[in-house]
Amino acid sequence: xxxxxxxxxxxxxxxxxxxxxxxxxxxxxxxxxxxxxxxxxxxxxxxxxxxxxxxxxxxxxxxxxxxxxxxxxxxxxxxxxxxxxxxxxxxxxxxxxxxxxxxxxxxxxxxxxxxxxxxxxxxxxxxxxxxxxxxxxxxxxxxxxxxxxxxxxxxxxxxxxxxxxxxxxxxxxxxxxxxxxxxxxxxxxxxxxxxxxxxxxxxxxxxxxxxxxxxxxxxxxxxxxxxx
Amino acid sequence: xxxxxxxxxxxxxxxxxxxxxxxxxxxxxxxxxxxxxxxxxxxxxxxxxxxxxxxxxxxxxxxxxxxxxxxxxxxxxxxxxxxxxxxxxxxxxxxxxxxxxxxxxxxxxxxxxxxxxxxxxxxxxxxxxxxxxxxxxxxxxxxxxxxxxxxxxxxxxxxxxxxxxxxxxxxxxxxxxxxxxxxxxxxxxxxxxxxxxxxxxxxxxxxxxxxxxxxxxxxxxxxxxxxx
Numbered sequence: 001x002x003x004x005x006x007x008x009x010x011x012x013x014x015x016x017x018x019x020x021x022x023x024x025x026x027x028x029x030x031x032x033x034x035x036x037x038x039x040x041x042x043x044x045x046x047x048x049x050x051x052x053x054x055x056x057x058x059x060x061x062x063x064x065x066x067x068x069x070x071x072x073x074x075x076x077x078x079x080x081x082x083x084x085x086x087x088x089x090x091x092x093x094x095x096x097x098x099x100x101x102x103x104x105x106x107x108x109x110x111x112x113x114x115x116x117x118x119x120x121x122x123x124x125x126x127x128x129x130x131x132x133x134x135x136x137x138x139x140x141x142x143x144x145x146x147x148x149x150x151x152x153x154x155x156x157x158x159x160x161x162x163x164x165x166x167x168x169x170x171x172x173x174x175x176x177x178x179x180x181x182x183x184x185x186x187x188x189x190x191x192x193x194x195x196x197x198x199x200x201x202x203x204x205x206x207x208x209x210x211x212x213x214x215x216x217x218x219x220x221x222x223x224x225x226x227x228x
Numbered sequence: 229x230x231x232x233x234x235x236x237x238x239x240x241x242x243x244x245x246x247x248x249x250x251x252x253x254x255x256x257x258x259x260x261x262x263x264x265x266x267x268x269x270x271x272x273x274x275x276x277x278x279x280x281x282x283x284x285x286x287x288x289x290x291x292x293x294x295x296x297x298x299x300x301x302x303x304x305x306x307x308x309x310x311x312x313x314x315x316x317x318x319x320x321x322x323x324x325x326x327x328x329x330x331x332x333x334x335x336x337x338x339x340x341x342x343x344x345x346x347x348x349x350x351x352x353x354x355x356x357x358x359x360x361x362x363x364x365x366x367x368x369x370x371x372x373x374x375x376x377x378x379x380x381x382x383x384x385x386x387x388x389x390x391x392x393x394x395x396x397x398x399x400x401x402x403x404x405x406x407x408x409x410x411x412x413x414x415x416x417x418x419x420x421x422x423x424x425x426x427x428x429x430x431x432x433x434x435x436x437x438x439x440x441x442x443x444x445x446x447x448x449x450x451x452x453x454x455x456x
Contacts, residue, residue, distance in 0.1 A: 083317070086314075086315050086317025086318060087314050087315045087317065088402045088403060089311070089314025089315065089318040089401040089402060089404070090314060090318045091402055092393075092397055092399060092400055092401045092403070092406070093321035093324075093325065093400060093406070093408055094321065095393055095396065095397065096321075096325060096389065096393045096400050097324060099392050099393045100328065100389040103388055103389045104389065160331055161324065161328040161331045161332065162324065164327050164331060165320075165323055165324045165327045168323065169320055169323065171320060172320055172321060173316075173317040173320045173321060174316050174319055174320025174321075174323075176316070176317070178317045180321055
């Protein structure tokens with residue numbers, strides 16, 4: 001039995017972008033799993049993992065934390081299921097995409113949309129999350145919100161290398177999706193869960209690609225509680 | 229017989245970063261080739277290719293231009309030689325790395341080091357190249373040179389996702405180099421050919437990785453005419 005511990009917000013919003021990488025990876029592997037929503041401030045619920053952050057995967061007797069470690073675990077444990085990486089070179093390159101997403105897109109997305117996310121975190125997390133926004137942006141959520149249009153512009157510009165590639169091929173992984181696609185998708189999935197602002201213009205090649213991600217596996221990612 | 233048409237400068241400097249991607253790819257495949265240096269302004273020399281830019285590869289009767297197209301040609305034509313991409317997923321992801329290098333690193337490297345490159349282009353190309361610098365940077369080469377420290381700082385910061393990954397694994401391709409490594413390496417190879425400024429501090433993980441690139445194939449890339 002596989003259990004995924006992930007962030008849960010108000011109205012069952014599952015708003016951890018890192019957990020979405022894991023969700024998409026589990027679906028890619030065709031593995032059944034149950035999810036356990038955890039508040040941002042509820043460290044006790046995941047203390048068994050030895051860490052303080054989600055996602056945490058419990059796969060039978062094995063506990064794995066950190067979305068990248070979980071992806072490696074799934075690839076290693078279920079080699080006969082569809083590959084997340086497409087081989088050792090693809091694994092190395094997926095780590096690059098994963099890191100690029102973290103250091104450029106997540107870094108740009110947080111100041112852009114976190115002020116909106118304040119409305120969907122659990123009531124118990126609100127003060128804590130307000131502090132997180134202030135710590136990372138140096139601004140109050142209200143001041144960060146006032147700069148949202150500029151911050152979104154920066155985010156969309158940071159995504160430019162992915163946009164250019166997705167004009168040329170349907171997935172970062174070429175003809176089929178790979179874990180790199182899921183890392184990238186996690187940012188846009190987080191966006192539609194935490195903010196009513198439609199991030200991607202319809203004519204952005206990233207919008208068509210993200211539509212393909214949401215259509216995977218019978219639309220399981222589309223079906224989650226989100227603004228659009 | 230394989231011939232590579234590439235930029236040639238003063239004192240036999242081979243300063244096209246795109247051609248270095250092709251050189252490293254040819255070495256990776258273990259293919260022998262001869263090179264044909266061409267001035268920036270000598271479009272007649274490569275008119276047979278139907279284009280105006282190097283690299284151009286003549287492989288028997290086949291002519292291919294554009295470094296990415298050449299990589300695909302080599303992978304397709306020499307499937308029994310070591311793979312540049314490590315499979316279809318790796319191919320897709322290498323196109324992403326290639327595009328990321330072009331849009332972030334090359335875009336940042338040009339303003340940082342092109343003013344120095346003016347001294348190593350062929351005398352016949354100097355006025356043309358001065359114009360190129362002015363067009364891309366909006367500055368005279370002398371004014372761009374004055375901003376070099378800031379521009380280098382921006383370039384090194386832009387490389388941050390690759391730096392973070394190369395702390396964790398020896399190559400972008402994981403345990404072995406792939407075309408993504410060569411795309412990234414082309415920027416640092418260009419840097420040491422066109423400018424005496426040592427771009428990478430010794431303790432930068434990118435320096436150790438680039439040292440590994442230069443040591444490949446008996447040090448063939450290290451042996452080219454360069455400043456360091």
